[in-house]
Amino acid sequence: MDTKRLIIFIVLSFGILFGWQTWMEKNNPQPKLASAVATASGVSTASGVAAAPVPAGTLAKGQVITVETDLLRAEINTVGGDIRYLELLKIGATDDPKKPFVLLQDRGQHTYVAQSGLKGDGLPDHTAVFTAAQTSYKLAEGQDAVDVKLEYTGQNGVKTTKVLTFKRGSYLVNVSQQVTNSTDKPLAATGYYRLIRDGKVENPGMFGTHTYTGPAVYTEAGKFQKNDFSAIAKGEEKYVKTSKDGWVAMVQHYFVSAWLLNPIGQQSVCAPNDCRFELGKIANSDNLFYAGTLVDLPQIAPGASQSKAMSLYLGPQETKILDATAVGLDLAKDYGMFAIFSKPLFWLLDKIHAVVGNWGWAIVIVTLLIKAAFYPLSNASYRSMAKMRKLTPRMEALKERFGDDKMKFQQAVMEMYKTEKVNPLGGCLPILIQIPVFIAFYWMLIAAVEMRQAPWAFWITDLSVKDPYYILPVIYAVSMYVQQLLSPPPPDPMQAKMMKMMPVVFSVFFLFFPSGLVLYWVVNNLVSIAQQWWITHRIEQEDKKAAA
Known part of the structure; x- marks a missing residue:
């Protein structure tokens, strides 16, 4: 030579x-950006989660509950019990390292929130208004965890308690939904957990290169499957629909939020039935997408109670943390097509x-x-x-x-x-x-x-x-x-x-x-x-x- x-x-x-990335962007363009506003008007028919009518382009607002730990500062809204704002206190913002990095938000540059709710007769979805005992929680010195308890009682007398647990030294949030059946008939309930994000994609790379931003699903059967916003907008998403293991996430440069079916050291929330993953576009919105999972609760007899707890990771893509959190979660760290060399390095x-x-x-x-x-x-x-x-x-x-x-x-x-x-x-x-x-x-x-x-x-x-x-x-x-x-x-x-x-x-x-x-x-x-x-x-x- x-x-x-x-x-x-x-x-x-x-x-x-x-x-390569320039060619990919040109041939797989991102959906047209719209103003970054959330919606509570429901999701597309694939979700099966109906919502009360709320004007498109808005997010119903209730009382704000603040939570602070050693790593996180969060805002929970009594409407749905959503986590609508989250700061990572130990990680500096991109434009000002002295300020904390904002991951979730319902205002400003992005719309990016974590929602949970229930399907069933008289059960609260993400538009239901909960009540809370207090509006501010802070992890005290010597305290390992802090619980935010939200309550809702339906017209049929069915009582639902949602508890969000924040732990010291952890980016995991435990979301538990307990249903007490006060009727004289058995009650079927399905919990759903999803992440809603606008389709705006930053470009941290140079000359057209960038890391992946968008929904991802991981299962042992299907492994890591990315479905970018443009594929979802076209209805061309491909992923494993049901599983007893894995996670569903929204991935962005350096950070990830993920609902985990079976975190390390814990049993799967899906037993005895499979959980169902769902990706889609929010109905009546131009640029809002969701990634979530549906989990069936055991049938609830009259006078009895049943509950399901789901783990939500909200944090950085640090390899050590991801490896200790869930199997395959390290794959959210996008090394591109050269992962075979980048990972060992x-x-x-x-x-x-x-x-x-x-x-x-x-x-x-x-x-x-x-x-x-x-x-x-x-x-x-x-x-x-x-x-x-x-x-x-x-x-x-x-x-x-x-x-x-x-x-x-x-x-x-x-x-x-x-x-x-x-x-x-x-x-x-x-x-x-x-x-x-x-x-x-x-x-x-x-x-x-x-x-x-x-x-x-x-x-x-x-x-x-x-x-x-x-x-x-x-x-x-x-x-x-x-x-x-x-x-x-x-x-x-x-x-x-x-x-x-x-x-x-x-x-x-x-x-x-x-x-x-x-x-x-x-x-x-x-x-x-x-x-x-x-x-x-x-x-x-x-x-x-x-x-x-």
């Missing part, structure tokens, strides 16, 4: 990386971070380990490049000898390579191997909430965003230029000019890359320069000894 083909390969690699990075305590230094160490792992291959490649560099004067002589006869020139060059036992492909191998690692690092850093607002040192205060002063991209450009000086120059003048432009071209890309990714590549280049210089120096010493 000559230099010209190498350049083409690199350009095509970046084209594949940055062009993050595993290694996480292990090193546990020792050094800094994600930036963990990236440096992972880079050094990768370079050490590929040292035998790099050694062979750089030796090949050093030998080719020695052949440069002879190559120039051949060029003058054959002039414009490129065919004879190429034949003579290949004969020279054969005689001198030089492999022209050898110098390309380090770059070829680094490309999938580079792309995997890119997706890992985009997906990893652990990198969000994580400082390294000096001026780098957030490894997930670009270098604010563009210092790392400049260092990268210089290091790439030095690498070119150590490499054999291309025989073709046009190729030589293109190679001189490569540091500038790539540095323009790197101006917008996450600083953690640029840090990886800078360290990689510096180590490569040291390796290449050392190997070239050894070959020169070997030649001197051979000549002596």
